Amino acid sequence: MTHHAAYQPYASASKRAHALGWLMAATVRPIATTCLRSPEGLLALRKGFRVLGSVLEHTPKSVSIRAVHQPDVRGEWVQAVPAKSAKSVVLYLHGGGYFFGAGSLHRQVTWRLSHALARPVLAIDYRLAPRHSFEAWRDDAVSAYQYLLKQGYRGADITVAGDSAGGHLTLVLLQTLRDRGISRPRAAICISPWTDLSADSLALKAHPRRDPFIPSARLGFISRFLTRNRSPFDALVSPVHGDFRGLPPLYVMVGSTEVLRDDARCMVARARAAGVDVAYEEWHRMPHVFPIMAAVLPEGRLAFRHMREFLARVEASALSLVA
Structure with a gap:
């Protein structure tokens, strides 16, 4: 692990990680290569994720799940035992290339996040492509954030987190809140964020077999489909090209x-x-x-400890400034 000056939990990947990488390269990548070629293929993957719902939605019995059905906010509250009576909260934005996924399908992340950070998690179901686009995703994220403010949370009580496309939406949300003068969250966590949908994206230039999960060429197809008829350098489309000034502390983790x-x-x-x-x-x-693979990967479980340590540092720093 490279932290650009941090300790390394493993000098090399665990045996389970090696086995999982081989398995994904042999199974998941061929499926992604086949399906991520057309809108029809993307919709087929969406159906596949729904089939996996019974596995992905499983949580320990001690975890509380409560659906949210508000006019502008859909999703669920996820609360592990350590999160009871917490005064802070996490807003979670799921990944899935903006084509598939739901808060419930990311419970393997959200329940562990609630347990590790000792606070409830609001995982929202934002609208999806191809029917909806960047403005809708931004508006859904802003509505969820404002919903938390209306529930009595302050900006300083909120941590925003997201994976992949949800990491993209996390950055869009942070930049939008700042531009609109809405109180900023305490911090943000980006897991494998997708930040650049332009043709200049370094991801599109990566070796096609480097990633056991997503071929770079197929990522390019999704980018081109989502950015059709608009500038991929717009900060709403590629937040890496946006203004980062005034954003809260960020924790970013990726695989090498x-x-x-x-x-x-x-x-x-x-x-x-x-x-x-x-x-x-x-x-x-x-x-x-x-x-999301913490059930089988020791590194996945350790990642949540790192998230907890990051947020503890940020909150301790904020308290020292007040004292």
Whole structure:
């Protein structure tokens, strides 16, 4: 793992990580290569995720799940035992290339996040492509954030987190809140964020077999489909090209061999150049959004401890400024 000055939990990937990487390269990548060629293929993947719902939605019995059905907010509250009576909260934005996924399908992340950070998690279901686009996703994220403010949380009580496309939406949300003068969250966590949908994206130039999960060429197809008829350099489309000034502390984690690694490096460099406090970690040979595999990956479980340590540092720093 590379933190650009942090301790390394594993000098090399665990045996389970090696086995999982081989399995994904032999199964998931061929499926992605086949399906990520057309809108019809993307919709087929969406159906596949729904079939996996019974596995992905499983949580320990001690975890509380409560549906949210508000006019502008759909999703669920996820609360592990340590989160009871907490005064802070996490807003979680799921990944899935904006074509598939739901808050419930990311419970392997959200329940562990609630447990590790000792606070409830609001995982929203934003509208999806191809029917909806960037403005709708931004508006859904802003509505969820404002919903939390109306529930009595302050900006300083909120941590925003997201994976992949949800990491993209996390950055869009942070930049939008700042531009609209809405109180900023305490911090943000980006897991394998997808930040650049332009043809200049370093992810599209990655070796096609480097990532055992997402071929770079197929990522390019999704980017081109989502950005048709609009500038891919618009900050709403590619937040890496946006203004990072005034954003809260960021924690960014990626796998060292995943297709989005170099884009994450570019985003981190631009955020740091703008004066943002960024903790950046590259985990050795970890796949895309590896914390979602914490049930089988020891590195996935350790990742949540790192998230907890990051947020504890940020909150301790904020308290020291007040004292």
